[in-house]
Amino acid sequence: MSHREAGERLLQDAEILAEKITEMQYRLQPDLMERFGPIGKIRTKQDSQYSLSYLAESVLVKSPGLFTHYISWLKVLLAGYQVSTEDLEMNLQLIKEALNEEIEQPHREFLLEYLEMGIDVMKHMDTQASFIHASMPYGLEAKTYLQHLLDNKRKEAFEIVESELNDGATIRDMYRYIFQPVQYEIGRLWQRGQISVGQEHFCTAATQSFISRLYSRWLIGPNKGKKLVAACVGSEQHEIGLRMLTDVFEMEGWDTYYLGANFPNGSIVEAIKRHESDVIAISVTMTYHLHLAKELIERIRNHAETAHVKVMVGGYPFNIDKELWRTVGADGYAPGAEEAVAIAERLLNHPVSLDNVSTASE
Amino acid sequence: MPSDNEEIQRLRKTIEQLSDQLIRSKEQEERTLSAFSDMNNELVTLQRQLSKNNAGLESARQKAVASDESKSAFMAVISHDFRTPLNGILGMAELLALSPLSEEQKDSVIVIQEAAKLLLKLIQDLLDFSKLEAGQLRLEQGEVKLQEIMDYILRLLKPQIDKKRNRMIMDCDPEVAAVLEGDSTRITQILINLIQNANKFTTDGSVKVEVKLVRQQARTQLVRFEVHDRGIGISEEDQISLFEPYMQTEQGRSKEYEGTGLGLSICKSLVQLMDGEIGIRSKEGEGSTFWFELELGLHLVESKESAQLTVADETSDLTNDAKNDVGDATKNSSKDAPEQDARTLPILLADDNVINRQLVQLQLKKLGFTKLECVSSGEEAVNAFRDKTYSLILMDSMMPVMDGIEATRQIRAIEQDEMRPSTPIIAMTGNVMQSEKDKCYEAGMNDFIGKPFTLEVLDTTIRKWHSASKPVQILNMDVVREIAELNTDGSQTLLSMLLEMYRAETPGKIEDLRRHVVSADHKAAAETAHDLKSGSLSLGISYLSTLFSQIEKYAKQELTHQAEPLLDKLLPAYQAACGALQQANKS
Numbered sequence: 001m002s003h004r005e006a007g008e009r010l011l012q013d014a015e016i017l018a019e020k021i022t023e024m025q026y027r028l029q030p031d032l033m034e035r036f037g038p039i040g041k042i043r044t045k046q047d048s049q050y051s052l053s054y055l056a057e058s059v060l061v062k063s064p065g066l067f068t069h070y071i072s073w074l075k076v077l078l079a080g081y082q083v084s085t086e087d088l089e090m091n092l093q094l095i096k097e098a099l100n101e102e103i104e105q106p107h108r109e110f111l112l113e114y115l116e117m118g119i120d121v122m123k124h125m126d127t128q129a130s131f132i133h134a135s136m137p138y139g140l141e142a143k144t145y146l147q148h149l150l151d152n153k154r155k156e157a158f159e160i161v162e163s164e165l166n167d168g169a170t171i172r173d174m175y176r177y178i179f180q181p182v183q184y185e186i187g188r189l190w191q192r193g194q195i196s197v198g199q200e201h202f203c204t205a206a207t208q209s210f211i212s213r214l215y216s217r218w219l220i221g222p223n224k225g226k227k228l229v230a231a232c233v234g235s236e237q238h239e240i241g242l243r244m245l246t247d248v249f250e251m252e253g254w255d256t257y258y259l260g261a262n263f264p265n266g267s268i269v270e271a272i273k274r275h276e277s278d279v280i281a282i283s284v285t286m287t288y289h290l291h292l293a294k295e296l297i298e299r300i301r302n303h304a305e306t307a308h309v310k311v312m313v314g315g316y317p318f319n320i321d322k323e324l325w326r327t328v329g330a331d332g333y334a335p336g337a338e339e340a341v342a343i344a345e346r347l348l349n350h351p352v353s354l355d356n357v358s359t360a361s362e
Numbered sequence: 363m364p365s366d367n368e369e370i371q372r373l374r375k376t377i378e379q380l381s382d383q384l385i386r387s388k389e390q391e392e393r394t395l396s397a398f399s400d401m402n403n404e405l406v407t408l409q410r411q412l413s414k415n416n417a418g419l420e421s422a423r424q425k426a427v428a429s430d431e432s433k434s435a436f437m438a439v440i441s442h443d444f445r446t447p448l449n450g451i452l453g454m455a456e457l458l459a460l461s462p463l464s465e466e467q468k469d470s471v472i473v474i475q476e477a478a479k480l481l482l483k484l485i486q487d488l489l490d491f492s493k494l495e496a497g498q499l500r501l502e503q504g505e506v507k508l509q510e511i512m513d514y515i516l517r518l519l520k521p522q523i524d525k526k527r528n529r530m531i532m533d534c535d536p537e538v539a540a541v542l543e544g545d546s547t548r549i550t551q552i553l554i555n556l557i558q559n560a561n562k563f564t565t566d567g568s569v570k571v572e573v574k575l576v577r578q579q580a581r582t583q584l585v586r587f588e589v590h591d592r593g594i595g596i597s598e599e600d601q602i603s604l605f606e607p608y609m610q611t612e613q614g615r616s617k618e619y620e621g622t623g624l625g626l627s628i629c630k631s632l633v634q635l636m637d638g639e640i641g642i643r644s645k646e647g648e649g650s651t652f653w654f655e656l657e658l659g660l661h662l663v664e665s666k667e668s669a670q671l672t673v674a675d676e677t678s679d680l681t682n683d684a685k686n687d688v689g690d691a692t693k694n695s696s697k698d699a700p701e702q703d704a705r706t707l708p709i710l711l712a713d714d715n716v717i718n719r720q721l722v723q724l725q726l727k728k729l730g731f732t733k734l735e736c737v738s739s740g741e742e743a744v745n746a747f748r749d750k751t752y753s754l755i756l757m758d759s760m761m762p763v764m765d766g767i768e769a770t771r772q773i774r775a776i777e778q779d780e781m782r783p784s785t786p787i788i789a790m791t792g793n794v795m796q797s798e799k800d801k802c803y804e805a806g807m808n809d810f811i812g813k814p815f816t817l818e819v820l821d822t823t824i825r826k827w828h829s830a831s832k833p834v835q836i837l838n839m840d841v842v843r844e845i846a847e848l849n850t851d852g853s854q855t856l857l858s859m860l861l862e863m864y865r866a867e868t869p870g871k872i873e874d875l876r877r878h879v880v881s882a883d884h885k886a887a888a889e890t891a892h893d894l895k896s897g898s899l900s901l902g903i904s905y906l907s908t909l910f911s912q913i914e915k916y917a918k919q920e921l922t923h924q925a926e927p928l929l930d931k932l933l934p935a936y937q938a939a940c941g942a943l944q945q946a947n948k949s
Binding site for chain 2 (some may be wrong): 037196198204205209212215219221222243259260263
């Protein structure tokens with residue numbers, strides 16, 4: 001398990017290394033201070049630490065895609081802050097130097113291999129297209145909805161959803177064609193520096209409040225079907241996706257319990273027991289939280305009363321690397337809410353054929 | 363220049379400070395935003411839980427309601443199933459008692475009757491209790507004559523009291539008004555319950571009933587009823603839960619004292635329903651005093667009684683007047699169809715239970731109704747009705763395959779289709795709950811007798827409907843003939859012209875009339891009814907005119923709402939009249 005050890009080794013020292021790399025970069029590029037000031041320096045240190053964490057996590061689970069994806073995403077993000085490709089390249093070169101100096105063999109070799117792949121990807125420009133198109137179902141409505149949110153017109157935004165519902169649209173379609181793509185689009189706009197963190201928070205909160213206002217319309221009777229507990233690992237704020245997934249399960253007749261983020265592992269296991277859950281859905285957005293998901297799954301498996309429960313994972317890193325769910329020890333993975341229900345049902349009906357399940361998800 | 367350098371140094375420092383502040387406030391902002399998002403997430407999660415719990419509670423509530431409904435349906439079925447065989451026992455015993463019997467046989471019959479009556483009372487208790495629980499029990503306000511109630515109870519309970527070698531003493535305060543207002547039946551029920559209770563636990567002693575005036579008000583009297591016994595008494599501990607349902611004390615539960623344990627709970631609920639109070643004073647071994655207090659209205663004898671008389675008089679006048687208005691038509695018809703007419707037509711009895719059929723057959727024979735046809739299902743009843751005319755139909759409401767309610771609906775439909783006069787249908791059923799009665803009336807039944815019924819009840823009901831259903835005369839043929847003789851020279855007869863005009867305007871006017879009656883517009887209703895009456899009379903339409911005439915009378919007395927039941931009869935009567943006129947015109 002050398003990859004694993006190398007990843008863990010890097011995680012330990014990530015913060016010290018980030019500090020060192022930042023100091024070096026500002027010494028080599030004094031203009032950075034003039035361009036970005038002290039804030040910039042703090043940001044550089046944060047970004048370096050994130051990059052190291054992503055690298056570590058990606059090596060840990062033997063999934064180079066995680067790191068390369070992150071680098072191309074970071075490039076777009078930094079461009080929005082006037083950080084050039086050259087600046088980023090310099091930063092990655094310094095990471096390479098630091099790894100050479102600070103990390104002993106054989107760990108160093110694994111880390112450098114993945115890092116090189118990241119540096120290589122950085123040189124190819126990769127732009128993500130908008131998640132909203134007029135040609136999609138409710139595409140125009142989604143577009144207007146987003147615009148209202150960005151204009152702080154919460155009421156008007158909700159009116160769009162309400163009027164569609166009154167005209168016969170299903171709540172599920174609102175989730176699928178308005179809330180979900182708009183949420184992706186908000187993430188993309190923030191990455192490109194077109195909206196602020198504050199706006200991102202506001203839009204997400206607004207959509208959440210609409211979702212909660214709709215609950216009384218459709219949560220109308222206890223479901224007698226299978227049971228699902230849903231949780232995010234770590235202190236993830238990107239929980240709206242899992243929330244929507246849980247609701248889709250509920251609409252499909254499952255009895256669901258949404259725990260959300262900030263739930264200690266022990267309490268999650270406790271909740272699975274209490275609700276006599278058949279399936280647990282675990283969401284990971286930040287790649288550097290992958291190891292937390294793995295810990296949680298181990299804990300569920302080691303507990304006599306929860307060992308039988310089927311574990312499903314989902315979220316950004318699993319979408320990048322389609323085999324990653326196996327590495328964290330899950331029973332299955334789904335790229336979205338709609339697929340998740342089908343896979344969960346297959347997991348319960350054909351508990352042994354994990355491979356088939358994974359095929360179904362692709 | 364040193365000062366320039368100093369200045370630069372100072373500015374640089376200021377910039378650094380400002381930057382530092384900026385970073386700190388940015389960090390602060392991000393922390394706040396992230397805390398805000400956390401809070402929001404928690405809020406939405408709570409909201410979701412709340413909605414889910416609400417949905418769960420709502421569904422639990424619905425389940426509870428449904429189970430309550432099924433309980434009440436269960437009670438209805440039980441009540442029916444118990445009453446049907448009891449009906450057989452009581453009816454046969456009554457007939458048996460009327461036949462020549464030896465003394466010993468007579469005693470046996472009495473025992474059968476008493477046992478059956480006790481069983482009937484227990485079922486009544488269960489029904490009352492379930493109705494009280496469901497909040498379905500309604501009070502019937504009327505005159506309360508306490509002396510009469512006491513006399514009745516004394517007569518009724520004398521055998522029981524004698525049996526325990528007890529004496530019953532009645533003491534009524536002369537200050538208590540002779541006639542009060544309240545629910546006489548329920549007050550009687552409570553007193554009987556308490557006295558029976560007292561008698562049950564006393565032997566060779568006395569049961570004393572006292573009625574006292576507690577407080578005199580301008581329009582009411584607060585009356586206290588006390589029932590004293592010298593029985594075993596009740597411990598303080600037991601007194602607390604004595605009025606709870608199914609509660610019986612240790613001794614009360616022993617075999618010697620029978621009962622459901624519902625009696626006192628029903629008494630308490632009834633007293634509470636009448637806004638009164640009930641309680642007990644007792645010491646073990648020294649007897650008990652059960653008491654209850656009720657605020658009863660003073661019967662304002664003069665004004666109210668006379669008012670009631672006037673109303674009653676006017677209604678009876680009214681039917682006479684209505685008949686007079688139609689002129690000789692009805693008088694003729696009653697001559698043509700004397701009262702025996704009803705008796706010459708057979709009665710149809712529909713009941714799936716062979717005991718019941720036999721019993722009712724015997725009862726009817728005893729009452730002198732010899733023409734009777736029996737069927738054992740709703741379907742057979744409908745088929746029989748299709749082929750034959752009956753003076754009256756006695757219909758069991760619960761029968762397999764097609765029940766009496768559906769059969770009634772179909773019979774009413776046949777009547778309408780074939781323009782046959784309406785035949786009185788009387789429901790006979792063991793289920794005496796209001797909802798069952800409503801269902802019977804809704805289907806078009808005319809009356810309702812609960813099983814078991816006595817000869818007297820059966821006789822009164824049948825006679826009431828026989829006399830009410832004198833065959834109606836749709837047309838006064840004298841008038842029709844006169845019009846027919848006044849024929850014009852044209853191709854169309856005068857009668858058909860008049861009929862055409864009548865047809866053009868009447869349905870609209872009937873609709874107007876319906877609206878006026880429903881909205882209680884007395885003046886407009888009276889005018890429209892009068893107009894319709896005159897128009898109909900001039901064409902010789904007699905039965906429909908009597909209906910208009912009755913509505914006009916009610917409207918003139920500003921009692922328009924009382925005319926509402928007549929509304930449904932208008933259209934069938936109108937159709938029947940038009941059909942008959944058409945027929946007359948052809949011939």
